[in-house]
Amino acid sequence: MSNPTTAPAKILTIEDEPPIRNSIVAYLEDSGFTMLEANDGPSGLEIFRHEHPDVVLCDLRLPGMDGLEVLSTITAESPETPVIIVSGVSLLNYAVQALKRGAWDYVTKPIQDMAVLESAVRRVIEHAELQRQNREYRKHLETLNRELRQTLKYLEQDEKAGRRIQFQLLPEDNRTFGGYTFRRRLYPSTYLSGDFVDYFPIDDRHVGFYMADVSGHGAASAFVTVMLNTLVIKYRDALYLAGDDTVLNPQLTLQRLNGDICRQSLEKHLTIFYGVIDLEEGTLRYSNAGQFPYPVLHDASGARTLECPGRPIGLFNEVEFKARQCELPPQGDLLLVSDGILELMPEAVLLERLNALLPAMEAMNLDRLAEELGVLPDRQLPDDIALLAFSRGRGNG
Amino acid sequence: MSNPTTAPAKILTIEDEPPIRNSIVAYLEDSGFTMLEANDGPSGLEIFRHEHPDVVLCDLRLPGMDGLEVLSTITAESPETPVIIVSGVSLLNYAVQALKRGAWDYVTKPIQDMAVLESAVRRVIEHAELQRQNREYRKHLETLNRELRQTLKYLEQDEKAGRRIQFQLLPEDNRTFGGYTFRRRLYPSTYLSGDFVDYFPIDDRHVGFYMADVSGHGAASAFVTVMLNTLVIKYRDALYLAGDDTVLNPQLTLQRLNGDICRQSLEKHLTIFYGVIDLEEGTLRYSNAGQFPYPVLHDASGARTLECPGRPIGLFNEVEFKARQCELPPQGDLLLVSDGILELMPEAVLLERLNALLPAMEAMNLDRLAEELGVLPDRQLPDDIALLAFSRGRGNG
Numbered sequence: 174m175s176n177p178t179t180a181p182a183k184i185l186t187i188e189d190e191p192p193i194r195n196s197i198v199a200y201l202e203d204s205g206f207t208m209l210e211a212n213d214g215p216s217g218l219e220i221f222r223h224e225h226p227d228v229v230l231c232d233l234r235l236p237g238m239d240g241l242e243v244l245s246t247i248t249a250e251s252p253e254t255p256v257i258i259v260s261g262v263s264l265l266n267y268a269v270q271a272l273k274r275g276a277w278d279y280v281t282k283p284i285q286d287m288a289v290l291e292s293a294v295r296r297v298i299e300h301a302e303l304q305r306q307n308r309e310y311r312k313h314l315e316t317l318n319r320e321l322r323q324t325l326k327y328l329e330q331d332e333k334a335g336r337r338i339q340f341q342l343l344p345e346d347n348r349t350f351g352g353y354t355f356r357r358r359l360y361p362s363t364y365l366s367g368d369f370v371d372y373f374p375i376d377d378r379h380v381g382f383y384m385a386d387v388s389g390h391g392a393a394s395a396f397v398t399v400m401l402n403t404l405v406i407k408y409r410d411a412l413y414l415a416g417d418d419t420v421l422n423p424q425l426t427l428q429r430l431n432g433d434i435c436r437q438s439l440e441k442h443l444t445i446f447y448g449v450i451d452l453e454e455g456t457l458r459y460s461n462a463g464q465f466p467y468p469v470l471h472d473a474s475g476a477r478t479l480e481c482p483g484r485p486i487g488l489f490n491e492v493e494f495k496a497r498q499c500e501l502p503p504q505g506d507l508l509l510v511s512d513g514i515l516e517l518m519p520e521a522v523l524l525e526r527l528n529a530l531l532p533a534m535e536a537m538n539l540d541r542l543a544e545e546l547g548v549l550p551d552r553q554l555p556d557d558i559a560l561l562a563f564s565r566g567r568g569n570g
Numbered sequence: 571m572s573n574p575t576t577a578p579a580k581i582l583t584i585e586d587e588p589p590i591r592n593s594i595v596a597y598l599e600d601s602g603f604t605m606l607e608a609n610d611g612p613s614g615l616e617i618f619r620h621e622h623p624d625v626v627l628c629d630l631r632l633p634g635m636d637g638l639e640v641l642s643t644i645t646a647e648s649p650e651t652p653v654i655i656v657s658g659v660s661l662l663n664y665a666v667q668a669l670k671r672g673a674w675d676y677v678t679k680p681i682q683d684m685a686v687l688e689s690a691v692r693r694v695i696e697h698a699e700l701q702r703q704n705r706e707y708r709k710h711l712e713t714l715n716r717e718l719r720q721t722l723k724y725l726e727q728d729e730k731a732g733r734r735i736q737f738q739l740l741p742e743d744n745r746t747f748g749g750y751t752f753r754r755r756l757y758p759s760t761y762l763s764g765d766f767v768d769y770f771p772i773d774d775r776h777v778g779f780y781m782a783d784v785s786g787h788g789a790a791s792a793f794v795t796v797m798l799n800t801l802v803i804k805y806r807d808a809l810y811l812a813g814d815d816t817v818l819n820p821q822l823t824l825q826r827l828n829g830d831i832c833r834q835s836l837e838k839h840l841t842i843f844y845g846v847i848d849l850e851e852g853t854l855r856y857s858n859a860g861q862f863p864y865p866v867l868h869d870a871s872g873a874r875t876l877e878c879p880g881r882p883i884g885l886f887n888e889v890e891f892k893a894r895q896c897e898l899p900p901q902g903d904l905l906l907v908s909d910g911i912l913e914l915m916p917e918a919v920l921l922e923r924l925n926a927l928l929p930a931m932e933a934m935n936l937d938r939l940a941e942e943l944g945v946l947p948d949r950q951l952p953d954d955i956a957l958l959a960f961s962r963g964r965g966n967g
Contacts, residue, residue: 272689281678292669307704314711321718328725331760335789341836363728365789392732392762392789399796406830407804415812433803439738 182298185209185226187217187243188259189235193282197230197259200287201294214238218246226254227301228294232282233260233267241271248275253304255297259290332364332392339365339395342402344372346539350380351452358539358560360513360548367394368511368559369401375409378452379421384464384509384561385445388485397434397441404433423447423460424496427486431462431494434487442487446509450563455501460494462486466520468509471531472502478524504566506534510546513556517547535564579695582606582623584614584640585656586632590679594627594656597684598691611635615643623651624698625691629679630657630664638668645672650701652694656687729761729789736762736792739799741769743936747777748849755936755957757910757945764791765908765956766798772806775849776818781861781906781958782842785882794831794838801830820844820857821893824883828859828891831884839884843906847960852898857891859883863917865906868928869899875921901963903931907943910953914944932961 184206188194191212198208209224211217214235221229229247233240244256258271258279272279277297280290340359348355355372367390372382385401387394408426411417419425426447434443444463451458461467463485467478479499484492501507508531514523523546530537530545539560544550548558581603585591588609595605606621608614611632618626626644630637641653655668655676669676674694677687737756745752752769764787769779782798784791805823808814816822823844831840841860848855858864860882864875876896881889898904905928911920920943927934927942936957941947945955 272693278675296669307708311704311708311711314708314715318711318715318718321715321722325718325722325725327760328722328729331762331788331790332725332728334786335793338790338793338836338838342834363724365728389731391728392792393728393735395789396732396735396793396796399793400800403797403800404804406833407801407807410804411808411812415808415814417812436803437739439735441735 181205181207182227182294183207183209183224184228184230184294185211185217185220185224186230186259187211187214187235187240188230188232189213190232193284196287197284197290201291204291206294212236214240214243217243221247221254222250225251228297229254229256230259230290230294231256231276233258233271241267241274244271244274244276253301253308255301257290257293257297259284329364335392335395336361336364336366339369339398342399343370348372350374350450353380353450353452353563353565355380355382355561355563356539357562358543358558360543360554360558362390362513362554362557365392365395366390366557366559367398368513368557369398370509370559370561371402371405372561372563373409375412375420375449380450380452381405381409381420381447382450382561382563383445383447384511384559385443386464386511386513386557386559387443388441390557394441397439397443400434400437401430401443401445404430421449422496423449423458424494427460427462427483427494428492431486431492432490435490439487442485444485444512446481450501455503455565456498457501457507458496458498460496462494464509465512466510466515466523468507469524469527469531470499470502470505470507471527471534472505476524476528476531501565506531506562506564508534509559509561511557511559513554513558514546514548516555534562578602578604579624579691580604580606580621581625581627581691582608582614582617582621583627583656584608584611584632584637585627585629586610587629590681593684594681594687598688601688603691609633611637611640614640618644618651619647622648625694626651626653627656627687627691628653628673630655630668638664638671641668641671641673650698650705652698654687654690654694656681726761732789732792733758733761733763736766736795739796740767745769747771747847750777750847750849750960750962752777752779752958752960753936754959755940757940757951757955759787759910759951759954762789762792763787763954763956764795765910765954766795767906767956767958768799768802769958769960770806772809772817772846777847777849778802778806778817778844779847779958779960780842780844781908781956782840783861783908783910783954783956784840785838787954791838794836794840797831797834798827798840798842801827818846819893820846820855821891824857824859824880824891825889828883828886828889832887836884839882841882841909843878847898852900852962853895854898854904855893855895857893859891861906862909863907863912863920865904866921866924866928867896867899867902867904868924868931869902873921873925873928898962903928903959903961905931906956906958908954908956910951910955911943911945913952931959 186197189212202208209220211220231240255277258276261282278293280293357370359366367387370384375381387397408420412420446461446464448457448459461481461483469476469478583594586609599605606617608617628637652674655673658679675690677690754767756763764784767781772778784794805817809817843858843861845854845856858878858880866873866875
């Protein structure tokens with residue numbers, strides 16, 4: 174099809190009466206169209222197939238092949254080509270049939286004013302062009318969508334695969350070490366989490382655990398959690414392999430971690446609470462590098478937060494962390510929630526809720542606890558949320 | 571607008587001659603349409619605004635307000651509502667004007683056959699419905715497109731941020747240790763790489779380097795490269811902190827790495843070539859865990875590959891790696907390319923090309939070398955490709 178915006182549109186008129194055909198051709202040529210003409214259906218179709226006109230004007234009463242048949246053939250072969258029926262007034266009923274078969278318009282003969290015909294021609298050309306643009310745009314959108322979906326699918330699968338790896342690095346849920354049962358949950362705001370938790374036996378007498386929150390979220394932050402996880406594993410190895418007991422000392426562990434993270438110059442920092450339980454003494458030694466909200470310790474007498482301000486890791490080469498210690502109640506729980514929770518409720522409300530929830534903590538699934546705190550399944554979280562809890566002197570102990 | 575697929579379409583006829591109006595209303599009501607009627611422009615517009623008819627039939631010659639004005643008002647307020655002009659044959663020229671102003675069709679009065687009018691009505695309803703579906707579909711596609719783009723943008727930014735972190739973990743390019751100048755390139759097939767390289771001074775006398783390729787690619791594999799990078803850093807630390815010289819021994823380093831990776835149960839394995847240069851002796855001790863193609867060593871006498879088969883890391887808990895050693899030429903280069911290159915050319919072709927390229931290696935930028943090997947800028951790589959090279963006894967030495 175010729176492009177109506179650059180070349181003059183090509184009009185094919187199929188009309189057996191020479192005077193009418195000639196006057197149509199003369200008028201429309203004067204109006205700037207390129208004219209093709211045929212005096213019966215078969216030759217009209219031949220020209221149509223060869224020249225791909227932009228518009229076909231077709232009489233209904235034609236010798237040899239009926240106008241309706243010509244119309245049906247063109248409409249079947251090229252539904253986007255406008256056909257205008259030009260026929261006698263007495264054939265109006267017939268014209269209606271033509272319109273039903275796909276004619277775009279009809280003009281009655283005798284043509285009292287050729288401007289009416291020209292107007293009809295211009296109208297269908299414009300309409301056909303609009304339809305074409307519409308089709309193109311739709312096709313363009315559909316192609317684009319397909320491509321976007323594909324790229325998206327690839328990236329989603331990629332991040333999901335990353336997420337599987339990250340979750341494999343988490344400790345097994347519901348593990349008991351010397352009477353302390355540890356549980357954990359990780360709810361990333363997208364696929365990959367900047368929050369991370371771990372707990373592990375250090376030696377026969379000590380259990381270590383931490384909750385960390387890397388600045389930002391997503392892949393970049395998740396990378397740093399992998400680094401953190403690996404580093405702490407190697408701190409533990411250093412004890413077995415070289416008798417280096419840094420990992421037993423929360424203050425020194427955070428110090429070393431700060432050195433190791435700063436050395437990488439990653440423009441990422443992290444907050445981390447690291448604790449070591451002495452199973453014999455029933456005490457908790459801990460140090461905190463900016464992790465907030467503070468842990469909540471709960472026993473028969475109620476709940477209290479372990480206030481422990483401190484600066485994050487990865488920001489300053491020289492930074493001191495404070496060594497802290499507390500007794501652990503014979504029966505009770507310690508709960509850590511990462512600061513993503515504060516996007517769902519202010520701290521005061523959180524503490525109030527925890528006060529109400531902690532007495533039932535023992536029987537409570539961590540998912541249930543998370544739900545009570547507003548971490549609903551399918552809720553789009555504004556930030557990653559992690560939960561880490563241990564219970565002592567309970568059923569599992 | 572009433573929904574033409576469930577409720578009968580509402581037609582408003584604006585016609586000042588009661589007999590004509592009545593016959594139109596009667597005929598179209600019989601045909602199943604809901605009819606609204608007005609006998610002049612202002613009341614017609616009022617009904618139009620109040621009832622939102624699906625089609626408006628409008629006479630041109632109306633008392634009070636001209637039909638063209640009614641048409642223009644409706645077209646401006648609701649371009650998607652079809653207006654059909656019903657006017658006297660003597661007004662044909664006027665009708666053309668109406669069509670130019672946006673009338674969808676015209677029917678000449680006297681209406682010889684009401685079926686013609688009905689046909690016109692049905693045609694514009696169908697057309698309007700198609701247009702509506704078209705608009706809806708387009709809007710749907712556009713919304714989808716916008717949403718897809720947004721999600722995609724988020725994920726791309728996420729992976730790009732991850733990529734920045736991963737590249738920050740790479741050693742500085744073009745570093746010289748005791749006469750050995752190291753260079754490296756990483757060309758991930760997407761954002762995140764499963765290939766990784768590193769080089770570092772171990773002590774005054776030794777320099778270590780490795781090239782690794784984690785199974786798969788993307789985020790999950792990149793996580794394992796972060797783990798690898800962190801582990802090797804801690805092996806180096808173990809030497810300073812505890813005198814553990816594993817990192818000086820390639821065979822034992824791979825052994826330890828295998829233990830550390832297997833312990834994580836990640837369902838990921840990796841190939842790695844690890845070498846330690848003794849700067850005093852000018853020797854290279856190395857061990858290979860399945861990394862392929864083998865390194866190519868080049869000196870004045872030509873190029874040769876360091877054949878060093880071995881099994882990958884992370885697949886078997888118990889696996890032995892072979893300790894190997896070779897003299898380093900006083901002047902020469904060692905080049906490692908990861909197996910992504912074999913997706914671009916078979917090994918034989920690679921070796922042939924390297925033979926031709928290595929004599930010019932000294933002056934050659936690694937990007938240039940990569941280009942010569944088919945790693946063209948903007949080429950979509952089927953797999954990650956890494957390059958690691960060191961030169962000895964050259965300009966920088």
